[in-house]
Amino acid sequence: EKGGFDHFMLKEIYEQPSVIKDTYRGRLLANKGIIKLGGLEDYIEKFTNADRIIIVACGTSWHAGLVAEYIFEDLARIPVEVEYASEFRYRNPIITEKDVVIAISQSGETADTLAAIKLAKEKGAFVYGICNVVGSTISRETHSGTYTHAGPEIGVASTKAFTTQITVLTMIALKLAKVKGTISHSDYMLHLRELETIPAKVEEALQSDAHIKVIAEEFKNARNFLYLGRGYNFPVALEGALKLKEISYIHAEGYPAAEMKHGPIALIDEEMPVVVIAVNSNHYEKVVSNIQEIKSRAGRIIAVVTEGDTLVKEMADYIMEVPHTPESLTPLVTTIPLQLLSYHIAVMLNRNVDQPRNLAKSVTVE
Numbered sequence: 001e002k003g004g005f006d007h008f009m010l011k012e013i014y015e016q017p018s019v020i021k022d023t024y025r026g027r028l029l030a031n032k033g034i035i036k037l038g039g040l041e042d043y044i045e046k047f048t049n050a051d052r053i054i055i056v057a058c059g060t061s062w063h064a065g066l067v068a069e070y071i072f073e074d075l076a077r078i079p080v081e082v083e084y085a086s087e088f089r090y091r092n093p094i095i096t097e098k099d100v101v102i103a104i105s106q107s108g109e110t111a112d113t114l115a116a117i118k119l120a121k122e123k124g125a126f127v128y129g130i131c132n133v134v135g136s137t138i139s140r141e142t143h144s145g146t147y148t149h150a151g152p153e154i155g156v157a158s159t160k161a162f163t164t165q166i167t168v169l170t171m172i173a174l175k176l177a178k179v180k181g182t183i184s185h186s187d188y189m190l191h192l193r194e195l196e197t198i199p200a201k202v203e204e205a206l207q208s209d210a211h212i213k214v215i216a217e218e219f220k221n222a223r224n225f226l227y228l229g230r231g232y233n234f235p236v237a238l239e240g241a242l243k244l245k246e247i248s249y250i251h252a253e254g255y256p257a258a259e260m261k262h263g264p265i266a267l268i269d270e271e272m273p274v275v276v277i278a279v280n281s282n283h284y285e286k287v288v289s290n291i292q293e294i295k296s297r298a299g300r301i302i303a304v305v306t307e308g309d310t311l312v313k314e315m316a317d318y319i320m321e322v323p324h325t326p327e328s329l330t331p332l333v334t335t336i337p338l339q340l341l342s343y344h345i346a347v348m349l350n351r352n353v354d355q356p357r358n359l360a361k362s363v364t365v366e
């Protein structure tokens with residue numbers, strides 16, 4: 001049932017091209033310029049009239065929510081707040097009928113996310129769910145929603161759920177941007193066409209697997225890792241660090257690259273690998289200067305770069321290439337090498353990759 005793979009996690013990483021396609025199939029009609037999400041059609045005004053969107057989730061799903069914050073604000077110009085469900089529910093939060101709450105959950109059973117939904121509903125907010133497990137509690141407790149079509153995710157570490165969640169959130173943002181008129185027609189069409197090419201680009205990113213294994217071998221004995229990214233790729237840095245922690249038990253921290261000089265830079269030495277997401281984007285030059293700062297402190301750099309990059313390639317100790325894509329879609333490709341890096345390090349350290357110690361696939365207690 002692992003389809004020839006050694007672990008469910010690896011199988012699920014490799015399924016991403018096809019499940020991303022499953023997630024947009026019938027919903028994204030790029031040639032016709034149409035996005036059609038069944039659960040959204042009747043509620044578009046709830047979103048366009050909302051004062052703000054509050055996203056509630058935990059763990060990896062919370063990271064998908066952070067990516068969505070960038071997409072929604074950038075494309076649809078709707079203010080977004082992203083909350084850990086556990087913090088939100090106990091904070092006596094200010095929620096009104098003018099708020100839309102999006103709950104993201106692979107399992108649809110996470111206790112804190114469920115409690116946050118109930119609270120939001122009591123306060124009169126409209127609650128939209130993005131779940132993977134069909135018929136799950138959260139999918140039933142929300143007013144409406146969209147399923148990711150990732151198929152069963154068995155590995156405890158979430159991989160394909162994350163990229164399909166981002167796929168759904170991107171479609172919602174593009175749909176709202178189009179309705180609100182906050183995106184030009186040509187930019188909208190470009191994004192639709194580009195989203196359709198993501199499965200092929202993920203496939204291409206997976207081809208670096210053998211090279212990533214070499215990098216894993218080199219760094220598997222490090223005690224600490226730092227992951228840095230900016231903008232859309234800041235949440236990807238957090239997710240990369242979480243994946244490494246969960247399955248390899250190596251301490252890792254994700255940071256917005258610019259925050260490095262406000263503290264974490266003190267940690268950098270030759271013992272501390274730094275994974276930097278340095279793809280072509282608005283932030284490229286700034287990330288390059290962050291890399292220089294790390295190099296001058298003898299830090300070792302593993303950089304995720306856009307194919308054909310030469311500048312970062314010269315500075316980094318190792319690079320992991322991903323195909324070029326518009327900045328707002330980069331998390332869908334930059335995530336891939338980081339999943340593989342964690343996977344290979346964990347396997348080399350003989351960890352129980354699919355069932356890491358102390359972790360459960362769905363956290364139904366708070």
Ligand code: F6R
Nearest residue numbers: 059060061105106107110157158
């Ligand atoms: C990370 C991981 C957890 C879950 C979190 C939320 O790999 O598996 O952090 O993402 O427990 O779970 P769901 O999405 O089921 O609500």
